[in-house]
Amino acid sequence: DTGVSQNPRHKITKRGQNVTFRCDPISEHNRLYWYRQTLGQGPEFLTYFQNEAQLEKSRLLSDRFSAERPKGSFSTLEIQRTEQGDSAMYLCASSLTSGGAWEQFFGPGTRLTVL
Amino acid sequence: AQSVTQLGSHVSVSEGALVLLRCNYSSSVPPYLFWYVQYPNQGLQLLLKYTTGATLVKGINGFEAEFKKSETSFHLTKPSAHMSDAAEYFCAVSGPNTGNQFYFGTGTSLTVIP
Numbered sequence: 001d002t003g004v005s006q007n008p009r010h011k012i013t014k015r016g017q018n019v020t021f022r023c024d025p026i027s028e029h030n031r032l033y034w035y036r037q038t039l040g041q042g043p044e045f046l047t048y049f050q051n052e053a054q055l056e057k058s059r060l061l062s063d064r065f066s067a068e069r070p071k072g073s074f075s076t077l078e079i080q081r082t083e084q085g086d087s088a089m090y091l092c093a094s095s096l097t098s099g100g101a102w103e104q105f106f107g108p109g110t111r112l113t114v115l
Numbered sequence: 116a117q118s119v120t121q122l123g124s125h126v127s128v129s130e131g132a133l134v135l136l137r138c139n140y141s142s143s144v145p146p147y148l149f150w151y152v153q154y155p156n157q158g159l160q161l162l163l164k165y166t167t168g169a170t171l172v173k174g175i176n177g178f179e180a181e182f183k184k185s186e187t188s189f190h191l192t193k194p195s196a197h198m199s200d201a202a203e204y205f206c207a208v209s210g211p212n213t214g215n216q217f218y219f220g221t222g223t224s225l226t227v228i229p
Contacts, residue, residue, distance in 0.1 A: 042219030
């Protein structure tokens, strides 16, 4: 079990550019979540997948944001036409929806800085 | 709707002293409750969780928390603080009625004074 991994760990981009982040969940986990965390705040839910289906999206997820999980394994989060307000830590988590409280395991995050 | 309130955005304790981090939740049904710890520039690590059963739960690194339904609280404690406990701590609530979405508090930054 290698845990949840995210790449890149850091991304600096200029306003208006597109960026894409990748998340590799724990291999047997069927649910995958994306969160955004700004300084001094707790993680805020963005969206989640069960297998390859995107089941819910937060109102925080503007039209510039899109997420995919094409084969029910890794996921990508793309932000188009980045804005300075997009600067944040983007966290990915995964869980297994059988038994228990569906505990979420978090990756190390991708820190995005938009200049 | 679910919400989590963490009283005290910053808590300072002396090394060896009791750690108490407060968490209150609002939920129409008994929730699942979690405490996570986050070290700088890292993701969140689960400390402990309450789902059902015993209301006093023990976690890693000597932390424990007690679910008190009457007070809608899930405060985190550790009898003796260690320098390595300095971090950001987040309380979270989830449950079947939330679609198992996690709702996080705004966090409490713990400083341990040598």
